[in-house]
Amino acid sequence: MKLSSSTIVITGASQGIGKGMALHLAGLGAQLALIDLNAERLEEVALACKEAGSPKALALACNVADEAAVISTFAQIAEQFERIDGLINNAGITRDGMMLKVKDGAIEKRMSLEQWQQVIDVNLTGVFLCGREAASIMALQQNDDAAIINLASISRAGNVGQSNYAAAKAGVEALTVTWAKELARYKIRAMAIAPGFVETEMTQSMKPETLDLIRMAVPLGRMGQPEHIAHTAQFILENNYLSGRTIEVDAGLRI
Template sequence: MKLQDSVIAITGGGQGLGRAMAEYFAAKGASLALIDLMPEKLDEAVTACKVAGGDARSYVCNVAREPDVEETFTAIQRDFGKINGLINNAGILRDGMLVKVKEGEIVKRMSLSEWQSVIDVNLTGVFLCGREAATHMIQNGDHGAIINIASISRAGNMGQSNYSSAKAGVATLVPVWAKELARHGIRVMGIAPGFIETEMTQSMKPEALERMTASIPLKRMGKPDEIAFTAAFIFENDYLSGRIIEVDGALRL
């Protein structure tokens, strides 16, 4: 699959990794359907994609709501006439211990809302968007690819019961969908990033960032363009399907 003239939908496309991937693909001549909840961020990302050389349109959508997702992908199909690729990138964090104890006393427990909100966006959102993208691809006869953005946290990370569980589910959907959709000419892959330089990590305290970086064998965090390059490699290699590529500087060996 060539990125030139392809239509790629990206959830969480208004900022962070989503925007970085969008700009990278735009520079290669792709058209982008950017999906996010924040209109102002979407507007900035659309402008950046057009400056980079590709067409782009924005879609305000809550990926955890089925009607929103159905309407959004119908609109993408109407606007572009096809869908060649999807990157399931949207995600949120609500970190916390399952049960936090201080001086022998339980001071906090992860709430059901903290659990459910992460599952809704990070896992259910992937299911809904993947289903809608695959539906339109099959109906159109558009061969293409779906990329699920997982995380090395899928192996289990302290303080992330909700996030680790969701990302484990996201990763598991990769081989399931790859087997189910191969007959329709649709490939499915996953990317599991480690620590990447984004707005979220830049807001961390310097000492926390220093400790984090020291734990990475390559002694640096990844750059958003390195995730974008990996996604482009997946899209352009038509024999890749059903696997997760970890981009983590050898953090998880």
């Protein structure tokens, strides 16, 4: 895929990894449809993308877990850009907690259904909804190559305190393989990126001692940057023989 003047949709684009990918692809001349719930911050990112070199950057406030909102948003994208060359499913949340805690022979605390459902709704159902709508547009346009990139995580293998997040990210990886098989006939590729710990607003809110422990666990001794994920997304978009696989960007960390 030639990124210059291509149209790329990015969810969760108002901050962190999503923002980093948007600015990176803008610098390569891509047109961008940016999706997030935070409309104000999203407008700021869209403006920054235009300043970075994007011919067109559109900010669209949308809850990716809301089917009607997603359908409407992708209809707007199709109207504004006429085509979609790539979708990066990046939107995600965490609601961490142990499945249960026992103290003095009694159940002290359990992960609530709300904690579980919120993460599944955004991190898994949101990926499905956006992937379905993007693929529906991609499949009907004349193209030699289109791609969907899903953000998984090294937590997909299982991580303490993340029953909801780990399950969602494992599901994201399974969706990626399934879509690669189903959508190849329409010249649509599907890939996943599984980041390790990346320095974003979310991770920077952690306690300093927790961040120090994380850095010590990473073989390279440092956390990743949004740019590392952005470069990986560029590699996937430009290499039209990549499909059905997950690229781990974690500096060798295993959790």
